[in-house]
Amino acid sequence: xxxxxxxxxxxxxxxxxxxxxxxxxxxxxxxxxxxxxxxxxxxxxxxxxxxxxxxxxxxxxxxxxxxxxxxxxxxxxxxxxxx
Amino acid sequence: xxxxxxxxxxxxxxxxxxxxxxxxxxxxxxxxxxxxxxxxxxxxxxxxxxxxxxxxxxxxxxxxxxxxxxxxxxxxxxxxxxxxxxxxxxxxxxxxxxxxxxxxxxxxxxxxxxxxxxxxxxxxxxxxxxxxxxxxxxxxxxxxxxxxxxxxxxxxxxxxxxxxxxxxxxxxxxxxxxxxxxxxxxxxxxxxxxxxxxxxxxxxxxxxxxxxxxxxxxxxxxxxxxxxxxxxxxxxxxxxxxxxxxxxxxxxxxxxxxxxxxxxxxxxxxxxxxxxxxxxxxxxxxxxxxxxxxxxxxxxxxxxxxxxxxxxxxxxxxxxxxxxxxxxxxxxxxxxxxxxxxxxxxxxxxxxxxxxxxxxxxxxxxxxxx
Numbered sequence: 001x002x003x004x005x006x007x008x009x010x011x012x013x014x015x016x017x018x019x020x021x022x023x024x025x026x027x028x029x030x031x032x033x034x035x036x037x038x039x040x041x042x043x044x045x046x047x048x049x050x051x052x053x054x055x056x057x058x059x060x061x062x063x064x065x066x067x068x069x070x071x072x073x074x075x076x077x078x079x080x081x082x083x
Numbered sequence: 084x085x086x087x088x089x090x091x092x093x094x095x096x097x098x099x100x101x102x103x104x105x106x107x108x109x110x111x112x113x114x115x116x117x118x119x120x121x122x123x124x125x126x127x128x129x130x131x132x133x134x135x136x137x138x139x140x141x142x143x144x145x146x147x148x149x150x151x152x153x154x155x156x157x158x159x160x161x162x163x164x165x166x167x168x169x170x171x172x173x174x175x176x177x178x179x180x181x182x183x184x185x186x187x188x189x190x191x192x193x194x195x196x197x198x199x200x201x202x203x204x205x206x207x208x209x210x211x212x213x214x215x216x217x218x219x220x221x222x223x224x225x226x227x228x229x230x231x232x233x234x235x236x237x238x239x240x241x242x243x244x245x246x247x248x249x250x251x252x253x254x255x256x257x258x259x260x261x262x263x264x265x266x267x268x269x270x271x272x273x274x275x276x277x278x279x280x281x282x283x284x285x286x287x288x289x290x291x292x293x294x295x296x297x298x299x300x301x302x303x304x305x306x307x308x309x310x311x312x313x314x315x316x317x318x319x320x321x322x323x324x325x326x327x328x329x330x331x332x333x334x335x336x337x338x339x340x341x342x343x344x345x346x347x348x349x350x351x352x353x354x355x356x357x358x359x360x361x362x363x364x365x366x367x368x369x370x371x372x373x374x375x376x377x378x379x380x381x382x383x384x385x386x387x388x389x390x391x392x393x394x395x396x397x398x399x400x401x402x403x404x405x406x407x408x409x410x411x412x413x414x415x416x417x418x419x420x421x422x423x424x425x426x427x428x429x430x431x432x433x434x435x436x437x438x439x440x441x442x443x444x445x446x447x448x449x450x451x452x453x
Contacts, residue, residue: 003292
Protein backbone atom coordinates (compact mmCIF):
# COMPACT_ATOMS: atom_id res chain seq x y z
CA UNK A 1 0.00 0.00 0.00
CA UNK A 2 2.22 2.64 -1.42
CA UNK A 3 3.75 5.50 0.36
CA UNK A 4 3.79 5.73 4.13
CA UNK A 5 5.48 8.03 6.60
CA UNK A 6 8.26 5.50 7.06
CA UNK A 7 8.91 5.49 3.33
CA UNK A 8 9.03 9.26 3.35
CA UNK A 9 11.51 9.18 6.21
CA UNK A 10 13.73 6.68 4.40
CA UNK A 11 13.60 8.59 1.14
CA UNK A 12 14.50 11.89 2.73
CA UNK A 13 17.25 10.23 4.72
CA UNK A 14 18.78 8.78 1.55
CA UNK A 15 18.51 12.11 -0.27
CA UNK A 16 20.17 13.98 2.57
CA UNK A 17 22.90 11.33 2.68
CA UNK A 18 23.43 11.81 -1.03
CA UNK A 19 23.86 15.53 -0.55
CA UNK A 20 26.20 15.06 2.37
CA UNK A 21 28.63 12.68 0.68
CA UNK A 22 29.32 15.07 -2.19
CA UNK A 23 33.02 15.78 -1.87
CA UNK A 24 33.92 19.42 -1.64
CA UNK A 25 37.24 19.32 -3.52
CA UNK A 26 37.00 16.20 -5.65
CA UNK A 27 33.52 16.76 -7.01
CA UNK A 28 31.95 20.11 -6.28
CA UNK A 29 35.02 22.18 -7.05
CA UNK A 30 35.49 20.48 -10.44
CA UNK A 31 32.08 21.50 -11.74
CA UNK A 32 32.33 24.92 -10.20
CA UNK A 33 29.82 24.29 -7.47
CA UNK A 34 32.14 24.81 -4.58
CA UNK A 35 31.11 27.11 -1.80
CA UNK A 36 34.44 28.88 -2.18
CA UNK A 37 34.00 29.62 -5.86
CA UNK A 38 33.56 33.35 -6.40
CA UNK A 39 29.96 34.26 -6.94
CA UNK A 40 29.29 37.32 -9.00
CA UNK A 41 26.45 39.11 -7.37
CA UNK A 42 25.97 42.82 -7.20
CA UNK A 43 24.68 44.57 -4.16
CA UNK A 44 20.90 44.43 -3.93
CA UNK A 45 20.54 41.94 -6.76
CA UNK A 46 18.41 38.87 -6.26
CA UNK A 47 20.54 35.72 -6.05
CA UNK A 48 20.15 33.37 -8.97
CA UNK A 49 18.56 29.94 -8.76
CA UNK A 50 21.95 28.26 -9.03
CA UNK A 51 23.31 30.30 -6.17
CA UNK A 52 20.28 29.37 -4.10
CA UNK A 53 20.78 25.65 -4.83
CA UNK A 54 24.45 25.90 -3.91
CA UNK A 55 23.54 27.70 -0.74
CA UNK A 56 21.00 25.00 0.09
CA UNK A 57 23.52 22.21 -0.52
CA UNK A 58 26.11 23.97 1.57
CA UNK A 59 23.66 24.51 4.41
CA UNK A 60 22.58 20.88 4.36
CA UNK A 61 26.17 19.74 4.41
CA UNK A 62 26.92 21.98 7.34
CA UNK A 63 23.87 21.51 9.48
CA UNK A 64 22.61 18.01 8.77
CA UNK A 65 25.83 16.06 9.04
CA UNK A 66 25.83 15.20 12.73
CA UNK A 67 22.09 14.46 13.03
CA UNK A 68 22.30 12.34 9.90
CA UNK A 69 24.86 10.07 11.53
CA UNK A 70 22.43 9.53 14.39
CA UNK A 71 19.45 8.90 12.13
CA UNK A 72 21.46 6.50 9.98
CA UNK A 73 22.50 4.50 13.02
CA UNK A 74 18.93 4.30 14.28
CA UNK A 75 17.65 3.23 10.88
CA UNK A 76 20.32 0.60 10.44
CA UNK A 77 19.62 -0.86 13.86
CA UNK A 78 15.89 -0.93 13.20
CA UNK A 79 16.42 -2.58 9.84
CA UNK A 80 18.72 -5.18 11.41
CA UNK A 81 16.18 -6.00 14.08
CA UNK A 82 12.94 -5.82 12.13
CA UNK A 83 14.25 -6.92 8.78
CA UNK B 84 20.20 18.15 78.73
CA UNK B 85 17.78 16.22 76.64
CA UNK B 86 16.81 19.21 74.68
CA UNK B 87 20.38 20.16 73.81
CA UNK B 88 21.34 16.67 72.92
CA UNK B 89 18.53 16.19 70.50
CA UNK B 90 19.01 19.45 68.74
CA UNK B 91 22.60 18.67 68.05
CA UNK B 92 22.06 15.10 67.00
CA UNK B 93 19.25 15.57 64.51
CA UNK B 94 19.68 18.72 62.53
CA UNK B 95 16.17 18.68 61.11
CA UNK B 96 14.47 18.52 64.42
CA UNK B 97 17.07 20.67 65.98
CA UNK B 98 16.38 23.46 63.58
CA UNK B 99 12.68 23.30 64.19
CA UNK B 100 13.13 23.39 67.89
CA UNK B 101 15.45 26.29 67.63
CA UNK B 102 13.01 28.14 65.42
CA UNK B 103 10.32 27.77 68.01
CA UNK B 104 12.49 29.20 70.68
CA UNK B 105 13.34 32.11 68.46
CA UNK B 106 9.75 32.68 67.44
CA UNK B 107 8.76 32.94 71.02
CA UNK B 108 11.65 35.14 71.82
CA UNK B 109 11.88 37.64 68.95
CA UNK B 110 9.09 37.10 66.50
CA UNK B 111 8.94 34.95 63.44
CA UNK B 112 11.77 34.45 61.00
CA UNK B 113 11.66 30.88 59.79
CA UNK B 114 13.94 31.05 56.81
CA UNK B 115 17.02 32.48 58.35
CA UNK B 116 19.65 29.86 57.77
CA UNK B 117 20.33 28.80 61.31
CA UNK B 118 23.01 26.32 62.04
CA UNK B 119 22.69 24.77 65.44
CA UNK B 120 26.34 23.82 65.43
CA UNK B 121 27.45 27.43 65.45
CA UNK B 122 25.07 28.48 68.12
CA UNK B 123 26.81 29.83 71.16
CA UNK B 124 24.36 28.04 73.41
CA UNK B 125 26.19 24.84 72.78
CA UNK B 126 29.77 24.54 73.74
CA UNK B 127 32.00 22.51 71.54
CA UNK B 128 33.13 20.23 74.26
CA UNK B 129 29.61 19.28 75.11
CA UNK B 130 28.89 18.40 71.61
CA UNK B 131 30.43 15.04 70.65
CA UNK B 132 29.42 13.17 73.74
CA UNK B 133 25.84 14.19 73.41
CA UNK B 134 25.89 13.31 69.81
CA UNK B 135 26.91 9.79 70.67
CA UNK B 136 24.32 9.59 73.36
CA UNK B 137 21.40 10.59 71.19
CA UNK B 138 22.46 8.41 68.34
CA UNK B 139 22.17 5.56 70.73
CA UNK B 140 18.87 6.82 72.05
CA UNK B 141 17.33 6.78 68.60
CA UNK B 142 18.44 3.27 68.06
CA UNK B 143 15.52 2.29 70.13
CA UNK B 144 13.95 2.22 73.51
CA UNK B 145 15.16 -1.38 74.03
CA UNK B 146 18.39 0.07 75.40
CA UNK B 147 17.51 1.27 78.88
CA UNK B 148 21.10 1.72 80.05
CA UNK B 149 21.44 5.41 79.23
CA UNK B 150 21.04 8.38 81.38
CA UNK B 151 17.85 9.64 79.86
CA UNK B 152 14.86 8.03 78.31
CA UNK B 153 14.03 8.67 74.68
CA UNK B 154 10.33 8.33 75.34
CA UNK B 155 10.26 11.66 77.08
CA UNK B 156 12.43 13.60 74.65
CA UNK B 157 10.94 12.43 71.38
CA UNK B 158 7.29 13.49 71.74
CA UNK B 159 8.40 16.79 73.12
CA UNK B 160 10.23 17.67 69.92
CA UNK B 161 7.46 16.39 67.75
CA UNK B 162 4.95 18.54 69.49
CA UNK B 163 7.04 21.61 69.04
CA UNK B 164 7.58 20.76 65.38
CA UNK B 165 3.85 20.53 64.87
CA UNK B 166 3.44 23.83 66.61
CA UNK B 167 5.57 25.51 63.99
CA UNK B 168 3.32 24.39 61.20
CA UNK B 169 0.24 25.03 63.27
CA UNK B 170 0.91 28.73 63.31
CA UNK B 171 -1.23 30.64 60.78
CA UNK B 172 1.64 32.80 59.56
CA UNK B 173 3.69 29.78 58.76
CA UNK B 174 0.79 28.18 56.97
CA UNK B 175 0.19 31.30 54.92
CA UNK B 176 3.81 31.58 53.95
CA UNK B 177 4.00 27.92 53.11
CA UNK B 178 0.92 28.17 50.92
CA UNK B 179 2.25 31.29 49.26
CA UNK B 180 5.60 29.69 48.63
CA UNK B 181 3.98 26.60 47.19
CA UNK B 182 1.78 28.65 44.91
CA UNK B 183 4.75 30.67 43.77
CA UNK B 184 6.65 27.50 42.95
CA UNK B 185 3.69 26.06 41.09
CA UNK B 186 3.19 29.27 39.12
CA UNK B 187 6.82 29.53 38.07
CA UNK B 188 6.76 25.89 37.05
CA UNK B 189 3.60 26.40 35.04
CA UNK B 190 4.93 29.44 33.22
CA UNK B 191 8.20 27.65 32.45
CA UNK B 192 6.32 24.71 30.96
CA UNK B 193 4.14 27.05 28.93
CA UNK B 194 7.18 28.87 27.58
CA UNK B 195 8.78 25.59 26.58
CA UNK B 196 5.62 24.51 24.80
CA UNK B 197 5.45 27.86 23.04
CA UNK B 198 9.00 27.38 21.83
CA UNK B 199 8.14 24.03 20.26
CA UNK B 200 4.58 24.63 19.06
CA UNK B 201 3.66 28.10 17.80
CA UNK B 202 0.39 28.21 19.73
CA UNK B 203 -0.62 31.77 18.88
CA UNK B 204 0.05 31.20 15.20
CA UNK B 205 -2.00 28.03 15.26
CA UNK B 206 -4.82 29.84 17.03
CA UNK B 207 -5.05 32.21 14.08
CA UNK B 208 -5.57 29.30 11.70
CA UNK B 209 -8.36 27.82 13.79
CA UNK B 210 -10.29 31.06 14.29
CA UNK B 211 -13.27 29.98 12.21
CA UNK B 212 -17.04 29.92 12.60
CA UNK B 213 -19.84 28.02 10.92
CA UNK B 214 -20.58 30.71 8.39
CA UNK B 215 -16.97 30.82 7.26
CA UNK B 216 -16.75 27.04 6.97
CA UNK B 217 -19.92 26.81 4.91
CA UNK B 218 -18.94 29.58 2.54
CA UNK B 219 -15.39 28.24 2.22
CA UNK B 220 -16.70 24.79 1.33
CA UNK B 221 -18.97 26.39 -1.23
CA UNK B 222 -15.98 28.25 -2.58
CA UNK B 223 -13.97 25.04 -2.82
CA UNK B 224 -16.70 23.31 -4.82
CA UNK B 225 -17.62 26.24 -7.02
CA UNK B 226 -14.87 28.88 -7.17
CA UNK B 227 -15.61 30.15 -10.64
CA UNK B 228 -17.85 33.10 -9.80
CA UNK B 229 -15.84 34.43 -6.89
CA UNK B 230 -14.45 37.84 -7.78
CA UNK B 231 -12.24 39.24 -5.03
CA UNK B 232 -9.42 36.90 -4.01
CA UNK B 233 -7.21 39.27 -2.08
CA UNK B 234 -6.68 39.00 1.65
CA UNK B 235 -7.33 42.01 3.81
CA UNK B 236 -4.67 43.09 6.23
CA UNK B 237 -4.95 44.58 9.67
CA UNK B 238 -2.31 46.59 11.47
CA UNK B 239 -0.23 43.65 12.53
CA UNK B 240 -1.17 40.91 10.09
CA UNK B 241 -3.84 39.33 7.98
CA UNK B 242 -7.44 39.29 9.15
CA UNK B 243 -8.68 36.17 10.91
CA UNK B 244 -10.35 33.58 8.68
CA UNK B 245 -13.76 34.04 10.27
CA UNK B 246 -13.89 37.60 8.94
CA UNK B 247 -12.15 36.96 5.66
CA UNK B 248 -13.16 34.13 3.39
CA UNK B 249 -9.95 34.21 1.37
CA UNK B 250 -7.68 33.67 4.34
CA UNK B 251 -6.30 30.14 4.66
CA UNK B 252 -7.41 28.18 7.71
CA UNK B 253 -6.33 24.86 9.12
CA UNK B 254 -9.70 23.77 10.48
CA UNK B 255 -11.12 22.53 7.18
CA UNK B 256 -7.93 20.64 6.18
CA UNK B 257 -7.68 18.93 9.56
CA UNK B 258 -11.28 17.84 9.61
CA UNK B 259 -11.15 16.84 5.95
CA UNK B 260 -8.05 14.75 6.60
CA UNK B 261 -9.70 12.87 9.45
CA UNK B 262 -12.90 12.42 7.47
CA UNK B 263 -10.92 11.18 4.49
CA UNK B 264 -9.30 8.46 6.58
CA UNK B 265 -12.68 7.34 7.92
CA UNK B 266 -14.40 7.45 4.54
CA UNK B 267 -11.59 5.48 2.95
CA UNK B 268 -12.03 2.87 5.67
CA UNK B 269 -15.76 2.81 5.00
CA UNK B 270 -15.31 2.26 1.27
CA UNK B 271 -12.69 -0.42 1.85
CA UNK B 272 -15.15 -2.11 4.18
CA UNK B 273 -17.85 -2.01 1.55
CA UNK B 274 -15.44 -3.70 -0.83
CA UNK B 275 -14.65 -6.37 1.80
CA UNK B 276 -11.03 -5.28 1.86
CA UNK B 277 -11.01 -3.66 5.30
CA UNK B 278 -8.67 -4.59 8.10
CA UNK B 279 -7.88 -2.44 11.15
CA UNK B 280 -4.36 -1.64 10.07
CA UNK B 281 -5.74 -0.19 6.85
CA UNK B 282 -6.83 2.89 8.81
CA UNK B 283 -3.28 3.49 9.99
CA UNK B 284 -1.84 2.90 6.54
CA UNK B 285 -4.28 5.32 4.95
CA UNK B 286 -3.61 8.00 7.55
CA UNK B 287 0.12 7.62 7.30
CA UNK B 288 0.04 7.65 3.52
CA UNK B 289 -2.09 10.77 3.30
CA UNK B 290 0.07 12.58 5.83
CA UNK B 291 3.24 11.52 4.03
CA UNK B 292 1.98 12.87 0.73
CA UNK B 293 1.09 16.16 2.43
CA UNK B 294 4.55 16.48 3.95
CA UNK B 295 6.17 15.57 0.64
CA UNK B 296 4.13 18.28 -1.07
CA UNK B 297 5.09 20.74 1.62
CA UNK B 298 8.79 19.94 1.19
CA UNK B 299 8.55 20.42 -2.57
CA UNK B 300 6.72 23.72 -2.17
CA UNK B 301 9.18 25.15 0.31
CA UNK B 302 12.18 23.96 -1.73
CA UNK B 303 10.74 25.58 -4.84
CA UNK B 304 9.99 28.80 -3.01
CA UNK B 305 13.55 28.88 -1.70
CA UNK B 306 15.33 27.97 -4.92
CA UNK B 307 13.31 30.25 -7.16
CA UNK B 308 13.72 32.92 -4.49
CA UNK B 309 10.09 33.97 -4.65
CA UNK B 310 9.26 36.79 -2.31
CA UNK B 311 5.93 35.86 -0.81
CA UNK B 312 3.92 36.37 2.31
CA UNK B 313 3.07 32.64 2.42
CA UNK B 314 4.20 30.89 5.54
CA UNK B 315 4.69 27.18 6.03
CA UNK B 316 1.31 26.80 7.72
CA UNK B 317 -0.37 28.61 4.83
CA UNK B 318 1.16 26.09 2.46
CA UNK B 319 -0.01 23.27 4.68
CA UNK B 320 -3.53 24.71 4.63
CA UNK B 321 -3.57 25.04 0.86
CA UNK B 322 -2.25 21.52 0.40
CA UNK B 323 -4.88 20.21 2.82
CA UNK B 324 -7.87 21.62 0.94
CA UNK B 325 -7.61 18.80 -1.58
CA UNK B 326 -9.07 16.33 0.93
CA UNK B 327 -12.45 18.02 0.58
CA UNK B 328 -12.59 17.14 -3.11
CA UNK B 329 -11.30 13.63 -2.48
CA UNK B 330 -14.01 13.00 0.11
CA UNK B 331 -16.69 14.24 -2.30
CA UNK B 332 -15.53 11.96 -5.10
CA UNK B 333 -15.24 8.94 -2.81
CA UNK B 334 -18.80 9.53 -1.61
CA UNK B 335 -19.92 9.80 -5.22
CA UNK B 336 -18.26 6.44 -5.89
CA UNK B 337 -20.52 4.92 -3.21
CA UNK B 338 -23.60 6.25 -4.95
CA UNK B 339 -22.60 5.50 -8.51
CA UNK B 340 -19.92 3.26 -9.90
CA UNK B 341 -16.56 4.12 -11.36
CA UNK B 342 -17.92 6.63 -13.82
CA UNK B 343 -19.41 8.75 -11.03
CA UNK B 344 -16.11 8.56 -9.17
CA UNK B 345 -14.06 9.74 -12.11
CA UNK B 346 -16.54 12.46 -13.02
CA UNK B 347 -16.48 13.72 -9.44
CA UNK B 348 -12.70 13.52 -9.31
CA UNK B 349 -12.36 15.46 -12.54
CA UNK B 350 -14.71 18.21 -11.46
CA UNK B 351 -13.25 18.64 -7.98
CA UNK B 352 -9.76 18.69 -9.46
CA UNK B 353 -10.77 21.44 -11.81
CA UNK B 354 -12.42 23.43 -9.06
CA UNK B 355 -9.44 22.96 -6.73
CA UNK B 356 -6.99 23.99 -9.43
CA UNK B 357 -9.00 27.13 -10.14
CA UNK B 358 -9.24 27.90 -6.44
CA UNK B 359 -5.54 27.40 -5.83
CA UNK B 360 -4.41 29.37 -8.85
CA UNK B 361 -6.57 32.33 -7.98
CA UNK B 362 -5.81 32.45 -4.27
CA UNK B 363 -2.09 31.80 -4.68
CA UNK B 364 -1.89 34.39 -7.43
CA UNK B 365 -3.25 36.90 -4.98
CA UNK B 366 -0.64 35.84 -2.42
CA UNK B 367 2.48 35.13 -4.46
CA UNK B 368 2.12 38.08 -6.81
CA UNK B 369 0.55 40.79 -4.68
CA UNK B 370 -0.47 43.33 -7.28
CA UNK B 371 -0.92 46.27 -4.96
CA UNK B 372 2.47 46.05 -3.34
CA UNK B 373 4.18 45.51 -6.68
CA UNK B 374 2.46 48.51 -8.17
CA UNK B 375 3.28 50.69 -5.24
CA UNK B 376 6.88 49.54 -5.21
CA UNK B 377 7.28 50.26 -8.89
CA UNK B 378 5.65 53.62 -8.53
CA UNK B 379 7.64 54.78 -5.59
CA UNK B 380 10.96 53.52 -6.77
CA UNK B 381 10.76 56.12 -9.51
CA UNK B 382 9.83 59.07 -7.39
CA UNK B 383 11.43 58.43 -4.05
CA UNK B 384 14.94 57.62 -2.94
CA UNK B 385 14.89 54.12 -1.54
CA UNK B 386 17.48 53.52 1.14
CA UNK B 387 17.78 49.86 1.92
CA UNK B 388 15.26 47.12 1.31
CA UNK B 389 11.70 46.71 2.47
CA UNK B 390 11.31 43.22 3.91
CA UNK B 391 7.59 43.54 4.54
CA UNK B 392 4.93 42.18 2.31
CA UNK B 393 1.63 43.82 3.09
CA UNK B 394 1.10 47.13 1.33
CA UNK B 395 0.50 48.96 4.55
CA UNK B 396 3.84 47.91 5.92
CA UNK B 397 5.61 48.77 2.70
CA UNK B 398 4.21 52.28 2.84
CA UNK B 399 5.23 52.65 6.43
CA UNK B 400 8.68 51.31 5.76
CA UNK B 401 9.19 53.59 2.79
CA UNK B 402 8.07 56.64 4.71
CA UNK B 403 10.42 55.86 7.54
CA UNK B 404 13.29 55.31 5.15
CA UNK B 405 12.48 58.57 3.47
CA UNK B 406 12.48 60.37 6.77
CA UNK B 407 15.84 58.86 7.66
CA UNK B 408 17.16 59.88 4.29
CA UNK B 409 16.10 63.47 4.89
CA UNK B 410 17.59 63.52 8.30
CA UNK B 411 20.86 62.23 7.03
CA UNK B 412 21.06 64.38 3.95
CA UNK B 413 19.66 67.77 4.70
CA UNK B 414 20.46 70.49 7.09
CA UNK B 415 16.88 71.42 7.80
CA UNK B 416 16.66 68.83 10.52
CA UNK B 417 13.71 69.89 12.64
CA UNK B 418 11.45 70.56 9.67
CA UNK B 419 12.02 67.12 8.21
CA UNK B 420 11.83 65.42 11.57
CA UNK B 421 8.47 66.96 12.17
CA UNK B 422 7.12 65.86 8.83
CA UNK B 423 8.40 62.36 9.16
CA UNK B 424 6.50 61.69 12.33
CA UNK B 425 3.38 63.54 11.31
CA UNK B 426 3.16 61.49 8.16
CA UNK B 427 3.77 58.22 9.86
CA UNK B 428 1.08 58.98 12.37
CA UNK B 429 -1.36 60.08 9.72
CA UNK B 430 -0.74 56.86 7.90
CA UNK B 431 -2.32 54.87 10.67
CA UNK B 432 -5.82 56.14 9.95
CA UNK B 433 -5.71 57.58 6.45
CA UNK B 434 -4.18 54.91 4.38
CA UNK B 435 -5.35 56.25 1.03
CA UNK B 436 -4.01 59.69 1.71
CA UNK B 437 -0.46 58.43 1.88
CA UNK B 438 -0.20 58.61 -1.91
CA UNK B 439 -0.53 62.34 -1.90
CA UNK B 440 1.62 62.56 1.21
CA UNK B 441 4.32 60.78 -0.66
CA UNK B 442 4.16 63.27 -3.46
CA UNK B 443 4.41 66.08 -1.01
CA UNK B 444 7.42 64.49 0.59
CA UNK B 445 9.13 63.93 -2.73
CA UNK B 446 8.45 67.49 -3.70
CA UNK B 447 9.89 68.78 -0.44
CA UNK B 448 12.89 66.59 -0.96
CA UNK B 449 13.47 68.05 -4.40
CA UNK B 450 13.22 71.56 -3.00
CA UNK B 451 15.66 70.74 -0.24
CA UNK B 452 18.23 69.25 -2.53
CA UNK B 453 17.99 72.10 -5.00
